[in-house]
Amino acid sequence: MSEATTTPALKPKDYKGRLPPVWCPGCGDFGVLAAMQRALAELAIAPEDTVFISGIGCSSRFPHFMNAYGFHSCHGRALPVAVGAKLAQPERTVITVGGDGDGMAIGGGHFLHAARRNPDITYVMMDNEIYGLTKGQASPTSELGLKTKSTPFSNEETSSDTPLNPLALAIMAGATFVARGYSGKMKELVELTKQAIEHEGYAFLQVISPCVTFHDIYERARAQQKELVPEHDPSDKVAAITAAMGEPFITGVFYQEQRTTLEGAQANLVKSAEAGLDRGMAATAAAIRAEAGLQ
Amino acid sequence: MRCKPIPSFTFRVAGESGEGVISAGEIATLAISDIGFNVFTFESYPAEIKGGHCWYQVRASNEEVLSAGSAVDVLCAFNQEGIDKHLGTVRPGGVLIYDPGQVKEVPEKPDLTVYEIDFDRLVKEKVGSPKSKNVFAVACFAALYDLPADSLKKTVRKKFKGKNPKILDKNDEAVDAAYAYIASIPRQHEDTLQVQGEDDDxxxxxxxxxxxxxxxxxxxxxxxxxxxxxxxxxxxxxxxxxxxxxxxxxxxxxxxxxxxxxxxxxxxxxxxxxxxxxxxxxxxxxxxxxxxxxxxxxxxxxxxxxxxxxxxxxxxxxxxxxxxxxxxxxxxxxxxxxxxxxxxxxxxxxxxxxxxxxxxxxxxxxxxxxxxxxxxxxxxxxxxxxxxxxxxxxxxxxxxxxxxxxxxxxxxxxxxxxxxxxxxxxxxxxxxxxxxxxxxxxxxxxxxxxxxxxxxxxxxxxxxxALEAFGDENPDVLVVTWGSSKGPVKEAVQHMVSEGKSVGYLVPKILNPLPREGFLDKIAAAKEVVVVEMNYTGQLEGLLRKEHARDYHRLNKVHGTPVSWLEVLEKLEEIEAGVPKKEVHA
Structure with missing residues (x-):
């Protein structure tokens, strides 16, 4: 049903949504939003061919701030909604956005299964290691022993909750593009966002996107952030996992491979199944439809 | 029995899960369907993957079959449990077919015709394929009730379409062996299942x-x-x-x-x-x-x-x-x-x-x-x-x-x-x-x-x-039910109507929002209303009560089996007789 094929030169502002962001001044998510608008403009993907799907959280308000189709779904469910939308319309650019609580806690099961299916969607996880929208509780990526409103007595002795490692998990689960960016490093983030969108298959982009209000990690991020060493080979899965399990603020493309996408597999399946339209229940259904004058 | 069910014939097979009981039931169903009867099946199997008791029954009639019925005409028991659990449901004058190799004791039951058929031994000796036991057992039943062997072979081939041709041939052999065996033993019952016509449509x-x-x-x-x-x-x-x-x-x-x-x-x-x-x-x-x-x-x-x-x-x-x-x-x-x-x-x-x-x-x-x-x-x-x-x-x-x-x-x-x-x-x-x-x-x-x-x-x-109605349009007793409980309700209401009673039923197919005209208005107008459903608390009755506050009779059943038409009939007779309203858990 697409009506948009070619679009005149697009600018980042063409992707700016009607509603102003509701984020705190200084929130890392502003950087992710700006990078996304630039990336889409550079890739010249028409706004109406782009779908942003989110769950619940500060970063999940993202779809409203884009000029594109959007879907603000339930907490943790952005990925399966995105898989359904992508399978329904494989020709669209489907981008899932959300935070670490949404993706790694309540949506943790979907995180693994979306990766292993390899749908051609992009998942940008804005990781601030805290629950921001509910005002400051521990998240599954919070460092061990972090004191928060929900963990007031937490320290390294009183907590056993080791943080999840989204990058390593994504690689292990079968994601075919795995990268990390930093909201404070715009040029690189635009490039990573473009690469993630252009990748044919499931692209996971973790963006360190600090929360200035409840867990400000800017200082640490600025001090520790650096790029992957130039000799890192993103086709080497073991090296990618090793790098992912290393220092937390390293940015770049950790892993990339090509394999059949979910939509590609479905298309192959359809081709192989078509021959059976004269058999089984499908034949009966087709006959009933034909008799009723339905196509 | 004081009331008559619709003229029908019920075959039930029971045994251990995993020994072909369900597939035997399916073959029998297909065979009976293929000679032109209407059929209605019910199956019961355990939640475990292997082992445990299971059974399958098919009720057949020339008329619309509305429920699983209330009595079995022929029980085929693969083991002792098959007899222990089901012999009680066999009607007076009914038939029991069982494998003596798997059964120690058949309780005394008057007016019961018994065929001892050593399925396991006969299949081994005459077909050489223990896996064909289900086909052999169904063929024994079919032979006893005069289904043509050729028709049964066709049915069995249809059922196992796409399987190894050797297995299909073995199945044919099992059918022939069963018919030969049944021809060699004395017949003790009178009933027969006459071919109603070939029914491929x-x-x-x-x-x-x-x-x-x-x-x-x-x-x-x-x-x-x-x-x-x-x-x-x-x-x-x-x-x-x-x-x-x-x-x-x-x-x-x-x-x-x-x-x-x-x-x-x-x-x-x-x-x-x-x-x-x-x-x-x-x-x-x-x-x-x-x-x-x-x-x-x-x-x-x-x-x-x-x-x-x-x-x-x-x-x-x-x-x-x-x-x-x-x-x-x-x-x-x-x-x-x-x-x-x-x-x-x-x-x-x-x-x-x-x-x-x-x-x-x-x-x-x-x-x-x-x-x-x-x-x-x-x-x-x-x-x-x-x-x-x-x-x-x-x-x-x-x-x-x-x-x-x-x-x-x-x-x-x-x-x-x-x-x-x-x-x-x-x-x-x-x-x-x-x-x-x-x-x-x-x-x-x-x-x-x-x-x-x-x-x-x-x-x-x-x-x-959205709505199905049957029986008296403005009945003294209005039965309301939903989903699969309709069948037994219809069978009971049919029976009451045939006896000249003012009974009718309404089955809403849409439960939210509930139909207003023809349903809620009828409920308001009816003298007595009884709601039949397979739950404990009367959930449809609760919805009705919210729409229209009045006294409702209830028949609720949480027994893991459907409501039987006799239970409905009993309830209707009770209401007719003016028994005070009460909650009944059948």
């Missing part, structure tokens, strides 16, 4: 098949499911058939993902469906309410089983009505439809899609374990007057300027734009939103949006197949 399908077929005819474009008893065979059937139409089916990681995928596909314009049972529906509740708020069409099948919790996974119950009507937080508009038979499953599935699309709302399609698995032989349905509807998409004009996804309209239904459509961009928003889809928290807006979502479905009950 009819298909033998169960409720789940009929739903899958209805979905295909409706043009289902997307299905996501997660395995659960007793709904899995819908997933399996559609996995086989949907790709042939170029459509997508996916097995999700859980029920939450399954419904989420469907909601995503519906957002992108596709007719979407999922199928589950009570536990899965519980998991889907949040996303179900989300779909309702997003005004997205969706069909969710709930093939109910005994609950709560893991409950009785392989037994029927009608105890999910409350969660279908009220489940999900807040107040989420939805339609609930409950087919009452296998053929009805086909048509109500089409209506479930039609109403989902027409009103842009999620629809629950309710069946239960008994209906999901029970087979009937049907003449292939034709749509006739039944339409296949599609939703209202946003036209170019709708999108020309200031497109509003949740626009207030006379019908309450707003044209939907989908990704790719220029000018239709919006956010499908789970927060309360204004017409454009922007989060809006004013009281006035919330009131208006609630009224929009609730109001648009108010007349959903006005579709042609």
């Amino acid at each position: 009819r298909v033998l399908i169960n409720g789940n098949d009929a739903i899958a077929l209805g979905a295909l005819v409706s043009g289902v474009e997307f299905f996501a499911g997660y395995p659960i008893t007793p709904a899995s065979s819908i997933l399996e059937a559609l996995a086989q058939e949907m790709p042939k139409f170029g459509n997508t089916i996916i097995q999700a990681e859980d029920e939450i993902a399954a419904i989420s995928m469907c909601v995503g596909a519906s957002y992108a314009g596709k007719k979407a469906m999922t199928a589950t049972s009570g536990p899965g529906l519980s998991l889907m509740q949040e996303m179900f309410g989300h779909a309702s708020t997003l005004e997205l069409p969706l069909v969710v099948v709930d093939a109910m089983r005994g609950g709560p919790s893991t409950g009785l996974p392989t037994k029927p119950e009608q105890s999910d009505l409350n969660q279908m009507v009220y489940g999900s937080h807040g107040e989420a508009s939805r339609i609930v439809i409950a087919p009452a038979g296998v053929r009805d499953c086909f048509f109500q599935t089409i209506w479930a899609f039609n109403l989902a699309e027409r009103y842009q709302v999620p629809v629950v399609l309710a069946t239960d374990h008994a209906l999901a698995n029970r087979r009937e032989n049907l003449v292939l349905p034709s749509l006739g007057e039944t339409p296949v509807e599609s939703r209202l998409f946003a036209s170019e004009e709708d999108r020309a300027e200031d497109y509003k996804r949740y626009k207030f309209t006379d019908t309450g239904v707003s044209p939907q734009a989908i990704p790719g459509m220029k000018g239709g961009m919006h956010v499908a928003e789970g927060l309360e939103h204004n017409e454009k889809g922007d989060p809006t928290y004013t009281g006035e807006n919330h009131t208006a949006m609630m009224a929009k979502r609730m109001g648009k479905i108010a007349d959903a009950w006005k579709y042609p197949m």
